[in-house]
Amino acid sequence: MKKQKSQVLSAGMKALLSGVLVILMLGSAAAFATEVDPNYVPPPVYTSGDFSYYFNEDKTSITICDYDGDAEELVIPAELDGCPVTGIGSQAFSYVKLKSLTIPDRIRDIHWRAFEYCVVSESFTLPENVRIGGDAFSYASLPELITIPRGAQLDRCAFSYCKTGETVVVEPGAVIGERCFGYSKQLKTVFCESGSVLKEDAFEYCRTLDRVILCSDVQMDQDAFPYCGDVSYLLVAPLR
Numbered sequence: 001m002k003k004q005k006s007q008v009l010s011a012g013m014k015a016l017l018s019g020v021l022v023i024l025m026l027g028s029a030a031a032f033a034t035e036v037d038p039n040y041v042p043p044p045v046y047t048s049g050d051f052s053y054y055f056n057e058d059k060t061s062i063t064i065c066d067y068d069g070d071a072e073e074l075v076i077p078a079e080l081d082g083c084p085v086t087g088i089g090s091q092a093f094s095y096v097k098l099k100s101l102t103i104p105d106r107i108r109d110i111h112w113r114a115f116e117y118c119v120v121s122e123s124f125t126l127p128e129n130v131r132i133g134g135d136a137f138s139y140a141s142l143p144e145l146i147t148i149p150r151g152a153q154l155d156r157c158a159f160s161y162c163k164t165g166e167t168v169v170v171e172p173g174a175v176i177g178e179r180c181f182g183y184s185k186q187l188k189t190v191f192c193e194s195g196s197v198l199k200e201d202a203f204e205y206c207r208t209l210d211r212v213i214l215c216s217d218v219q220m221d222q223d224a225f226p227y228c229g230d231v232s233y234l235l236v237a238p239l240r
Contacts, residue, residue, distance in 0.1 A: 048080040056087065063087030063109075067096065078104040088114045090133075103127055110136050132158045139163075148174045148196075157182060170196040176224075179204055189213070194238040198224040 043054040050069030053062040062083045064076070074096070079085055087109040094116045100123040103110070112133040119141045126132075129151035137159045144165030148154065152174045159181045166188040170176060172195040181187065182204045190203060191213045200221040203209065209228045214220065215238045225231060 046081070051077065051080055053080055053083075053085070054089075055083075060084070061086040063089045063111075065089035065092050067093050072099045074098050074100070075102045076104055076107065078106045087111065090114060091116065093118055099123075101125070103130070109133070112136065113138065115140055126152060128152065131155070134158060135160065137162060145169070147171065148176065150174060153177075154180045156180065159184065161185075167191065169193070170198075172196060175199070176202045178202065181206060192218045192220075194218070200224065201226055203228060 045052050045054050045065060050067055051064050052066035052068070053064050055062055060083065062080060062085055064080075064085055064087070076088065077085055084106055085104075086106060088103070088107060088111060090111045091113050093114060095118060096115070097119040099121050101120045102125045105127040107127050107130055110130060110132045113135045114133070115137045116135060117139045118137070120143055121141075122143055124143050124146060126147070126149050128149040130149070131153045132155060134155045134157050136155075138157060139161045140159070141163040142165060145167050146164055147169045148171060150171045150173050152171075154175060154177045156178045157180065158177060160179055161183045162181065163185045164181070164187045166186060168181065168187060168190050170190070170192040172193050175197040176199060178199045179201045180199070181202060184203070184206050185208065187206050187209050189211045190209065192198065192215060194215045194217050196215075196218050198218065198220040200223055202221075202224045204225070205227045206225070207229055209225070209231055211232050211234070212225060213234045213236060216235055217238045
């Protein structure tokens with residue numbers, strides 16, 4: 001049974017404070033005036049086990065906004081209190097240390113800095129068609145293989161400054177945004193499957209990168225791999 005959280009400031013204000021921080025970083029008073037509604041009231045926050053959440057605008061689905069557990073093998077729940085979980089809020093899982101992380105298929109949005117500075121040592125699973133916001137996994141330490149699933153949309157800098165494993169696989173239809181993997185450490189191989197899209201500077205300054213394998217129908221901006229050093233490129237036929 002859901003219960004309204006008494007410490008609303010700790011979790012309920014997180015989305016509001018994160019949004020204000022973004023605007024302040026822009027350094028524009030005009031942007032602040034247009035982006036932040038002075039009458040905005042953060043939604044009520046509820047707890048269910050180790051998770052805190054709020055209702056989305058549709059009043060039926062929910063977004064997890066905080067985690068207070070210590071699991072080593074974490075599976076994000078597909079529902080809480082009978083409500084479908086469709087989002088992971090800003091900084092909800094920042095700094096967590098895990099062996100494995102599984103995000104269910106129902107999740108459609110992973111918000112800004114949701115997993116920043118997290119550590120996942122062994123396995124890491126994302127759902128298809130998910131949208132991953134800017135800096136969602138920035139400065140994270142992730143396992144040896146990272147698979148970006150079909151139809152995923154990665155915003156600017158989503159995995160920037162990561163300590164990744166050696167290989168990133170981009171599945172069909174996934175879109176890798178600008179500077180998405182910029183400055184990633186330890187990355188050696190990128191394999192982009194048919195129909196994937198690489199935006200400008202997607203893998204900029206990945207100094208350890210030495211091999212890129214591209215299916216011939218990959219859509220790639222001219223400078224998707226700038227400042228990566230001595231990289232060999234292999235073009236292969238589209239996978240069937």
